[in-house]
Amino acid sequence: MYSNQEIVNIILPLVIVSGIVIFVIFRMVYKAKSGTLGRRESKKKQNILDSLIPLGMIAGFIFALILSLFPAVSMMHAIGMGPGIGLLFGYVGYEIYSRY
Incomplete structure (x- = not known):
């Protein structure tokens, strides 16, 4: 049987x-519904804006892989959490870049 701590860690x-x-x-x-989604005037700037969230997820995954090389961090936890946290950072970058 699994203990409660193992279940929580999973x-x-x-x-x-x-x-x-x-x-x-x-x-x-x-x-999108309220019409305040970030739009840029040039196509190049719009492409940068649209790629911030996926790039954040990729950066989070790479950071998780590097972090999982250390024995204190489980690879499954790092790979699960890395892209999720990268998604949040990509969204924050999207919000910041869409205002300027």
Whole structure:
């Protein structure tokens, strides 16, 4: 039988990343419905704006792979949490870049 600590260690990354994903999706849907989604005047700047969220996820995954090389961090937790946190950082970058 699994102990309660092992169950929490398995479920916690899933809950955290799910919360981040739900937050980002609902914020983007709200911005799209209200018409305040970030738009840039040039195509190059718009492409940069549109690629911030996927680039954040890729950077989070790479950071998680590097972090999982250390024995204190489990590879499954790092790979699960890295892209989720990268999604949040990509969204924050999207919000900052869309204002300027």
